[in-house]
Amino acid sequence: MSTAMNFSTKSFTPRPPDKGAFPLDHFGECSAFKERFMECLHHSGYESAACRQSAMAYLECRMDRQLMANEPLEKLGFKDLINEKSEEKPEKL
Amino acid sequence: MEPVRNRRIRVTFNADTHASIQWNFRPQQSEIYVVPGETALAFYKAKNPTDKPIIGISTYNVVPFEAGQYFNKIQCFCFEEQRLNPQEEVDMPVFFYIDPEFAEDPKMAKVDLITLSYTFFEAKEGQKLPLPGYQ
Numbered sequence: 352m353s354t355a356m357n358f359s360t361k362s363f364t365p366r367p368p369d370k371g372a373f374p375l376d377h378f379g380e381c382s383a384f385k386e387r388f389m390e391c392l393h394h395s396g397y398e399s400a401a402c403r404q405s406a407m408a409y410l411e412c413r414m415d416r417q418l419m420a421n422e423p424l425e426k427l428g429f430k431d432l433i434n435e436k437s438e439e440k441p442e443k444l
Numbered sequence: 445m446e447p448v449r450n451r452r453i454r455v456t457f458n459a460d461t462h463a464s465i466q467w468n469f470r471p472q473q474s475e476i477y478v479v480p481g482e483t484a485l486a487f488y489k490a491k492n493p494t495d496k497p498i499i500g501i502s503t504y505n506v507v508p509f510e511a512g513q514y515f516n517k518i519q520c521f522c523f524e525e526q527r528l529n530p531q532e533e534v535d536m537p538v539f540f541y542i543d544p545e546f547a548e549d550p551k552m553a554k555v556d557l558i559t560l561s562y563t564f565f566e567a568k569e570g571q572k573l574p575l576p577g578y579q
Contacts, residue, residue, distance in 0.1 A: 428483030
């Protein structure tokens with residue numbers, strides 16, 4: 352922990368997250384989605400943009416299991432991925 | 445919010461634990477490349493290697509601190525108590541984005557590396573969470 356003796360500069364004030372804390376995934380219900388995302392990151396040279404589908408899938412997993420408040424994916428920055436999905440042929444359920 | 449593709453930023457991750465807490469805590473990726481205006485996901489991992497439940501609470505820091513105002517956490521694991529049972533290990537996600545206005549701030553023009561540090565403390569009754577810089 353640093354002691355910032357910044358008398359003339361603004362000191363950093365940590366802010367709580369916009370939507371609060373994620374509940375812990377105690378039972379690893381979304382671990383597989385996390386693994387897929389991490390694999391994508393490793394293979395893409397840690398490019399976040401390359402792994403947004405996997406990131407979205409992980410968050411969807413959390414929402415499906417009440418490990419995250421339900422929020423439209425468009426509002427989580429995935430609008431372009433949702434639009435892509437709906438332009439494809441309908442998937443088999 | 446639109447991604448600002450011509451400003452690629454390297455975000456690196458630190459994990460610290462205060463001496464008071466016996467958790468093993470580490471980032472699951474050392475770095476990730478992002479652009480302002482695009483949401484990003486990253487993970488930490490925490491394990492309680494002891495035989496007693498431990499409740500932790502974390503805070504974070506952003507360096508350079510002028511970039512901190514542009515660092516927006518949509519959701520993470522900080523500021524609320526988190527309980528790990530004996531031998532339990534969990535993934536801890538951070539879902540964030542860098543505000544697109546970062547790209548318009550002349551003071552940020554040379555900033556292409558942002559470091560995010562989380563520190564876990566043991567949450568004890570009556571103990572106040574120390575904020576960075578105020579020891």
